[in-house]
Amino acid sequence: MRALTEIEQRLDDIIVAHGEPTSTDELLRCGEEVLEHWVAAKNLQPTMNKQEGFRLLALHRQGAQGDASFNACRETCRELVYHYNLMAELDDNPNERNACLQMMALVANHLVLFVSGKMAEAGLGDFCCSSKPLHGENIQISEISDA
Amino acid sequence: MTDKKAKYQKVAYYPGCALEGTATAYDRSTRAVGKALGLDLVEVADWNCCGAMEVKNIDAKIQTYLSSRVMSIAANEMKMDVVMAPCNGCYHNLKKAEYDLKNDQQSRDVIDKLSEKAGHAAYQTGQVETIHALDWIRETIGEKGLGERVKNSLKGLKVANYYGCMYTRPRHIFPEKDQGPGSESTSKPHFMDDLLAAAGAVNVEFPLKTACCGGAHTLSDSDMSTKLVLNILRAAEAASAEVIATECPTCHSGLEMHQIRAQKRFGVETKVKIIYFTQLLGLALGLKPKKVGIHENISDSLGFLKEKGLA
Numbered sequence A: 001m002r003a004l005t006e007i008e009q010r011l012d013d014i015i016v017a018h019g020e021p022t023s024t025d026e027l028l029r030c031g032e033e034v035l036e037h038w039v040a041a042k043n044l045q046p047t048m049n050k051q052e053g054f055r056l057l058a059l060h061r062q063g064a065q066g067d068a069s070f071n072a073c074r075e076t077c078r079e080l081v082y083h084y085n086l087m088a089e090l091d092d093n094p095n096e097r098n099a100c101l102q103m104m105a106l107v108a109n110h111l112v113l114f115v116s117g118k119m120a121e122a123g124l125g126d127f128c129c130s131s132k133p134l135h136g137e138n139i140q141i142s143e144i145s146d147a
Numbered sequence B: 001m002t003d004k005k006a007k008y009q010k011v012a013y014y015p016g017c018a019l020e021g022t023a024t025a026y027d028r029s030t031r032a033v034g035k036a037l038g039l040d041l042v043e044v045a046d047w048n049c050c051g052a053m054e055v056k057n058i059d060a061k062i063q064t065y066l067s068s069r070v071m072s073i074a075a076n077e078m079k080m081d082v083v084m085a086p087c088n089g090c091y092h093n094l095k096k097a098e099y100d101l102k103n104d105q106q107s108r109d110v111i112d113k114l115s116e117k118a119g120h121a122a123y124q125t126g127q128v129e130t131i132h133a134l135d136w137i138r139e140t141i142g143e144k145g146l147g148e149r150v151k152n153s154l155k156g157l158k159v160a161n162y163y164g165c166m167y168t169r170p171r172h173i174f175p176e177k178d179q180g181p182g183s184e185s186t187s188k189p190h191f192m193d194d195l196l197a198a199a200g201a202v203n204v205e206f207p208l209k210t211a212c213c214g215g216a217h218t219l220s221d222s223d224m225s226t227k228l229v230l231n232i233l234r235a236a237e238a239a240s241a242e243v244i245a246t247e248c249p250t251c252h253s254g255l256e257m258h259q260i261r262a263q264k265r266f267g268v269e270t271k272v273k274i275i276y277f278t279q280l281l282g283l284a285l286g287l288k289p290k291k292v293g294i295h296e297n298i299s300d301s302l303g304f305l306k307e308k309g310l311a
Helices: A004-017 A024-041 A055-064 A068-089 A094-120 B003-007 B024-036 B052-058 B060-077 B088-103 B105-118 B133-140 B142-149 B191-198 B222-238 B249-266 B277-284 B302-307
Strands: B010-013 B040-043 B082-084 B129-131 B158-162 B243-246 B273-276
Touching (some): A004 A024, A024 A055, B024 B040, B024 B133, B024 B273, B052 B088, B060 B082, B060 B088, B088 B105, B088 B129, B088 B249, B129 B133, B142 B191, B158 B191, B222 B243, B249 B273
Parallel strands (some): B010 B082
């Protein structure tokens, strides 16, 4: 499993180069590797199962269990899968195929950045997706408001 | 006339802190568009902070109380039954408070106690309906009505609609969404797309419309925020967008500031303009740029809008 920074660098190269050889399989695998990091950080064995035909979606479901804020990247994962499927439907027009790959790389890049951020600070995403207080172990102000 | 069309004609307006500070352009354009459309906004009297992320991260129930106080004032003192919050953070927090008060007895008890101490009636669930500015315009005027009122079409302006994370998540606090045709989607929101299309814009396929803007990381890890924003800007440009339309003041200011920071910090320049959807609608309705606060945006779009014949 490559480091997240290596995956980020690889995706950045693809995005900036506009034509750096890549494939939907490579980009999907990047997404899976990113989620493997997240799952492993929770001391879980990354699943090899598939959800709707994709391991990426199964990994996301595994990573979001007990952590609602991880749903903030649910649609990003689904967009990655969408672009994977979309590419299979495109004809041989190289411009269209390159544009699709470029967008898929940008989506994968968002996933690696988001997960890297969450790995550094698990609070990222709490604003939008969960109500878990950062100081969950502390006494709540509302409980001592009579004081 | 649908129930909502009549019900949303006159709403309690909750601008929230951001619209009095970094997002005055959003406040200005929301009020201007409402006036142009003949809709009535009555600002919530003596409103307070919704609790945002800072309070919630210390004590979620205090955040619930703060949001409930806003709804209580609207319901019990102003006798209003709809609160309209254009800020995604406020909208999200009021919806969450409504959900928590309905489903969590502990929250109910705390809010009852704090409301009594503060000397106002405790908010009772269901007293008001919280809606977003998108709901407000879409339900009262609708795409057809908006199209009929357009005086200065957006003329095929290519727009990436960016909804941010709080407008649709978590799904369970938005029971009205994902209810089939006519309702908003939490996975692929489209209300902003629909309204701007009615005003003449061309919406591009934008896969990051609900992706994280890194707002929560702005102070703790600015580079990560900049990278997340830069990726959104690049994706919008890759989708051929000329403008990113926003409906969240946190996202909007984050996109604007990190667009500049991306150039300074990483040497990457992006040209896509960042404009509130209410500003775009206002321009389409024939309002002058100053009336919708274009001059108050950090992202300088006046020259671009003039080129496009929109200013």
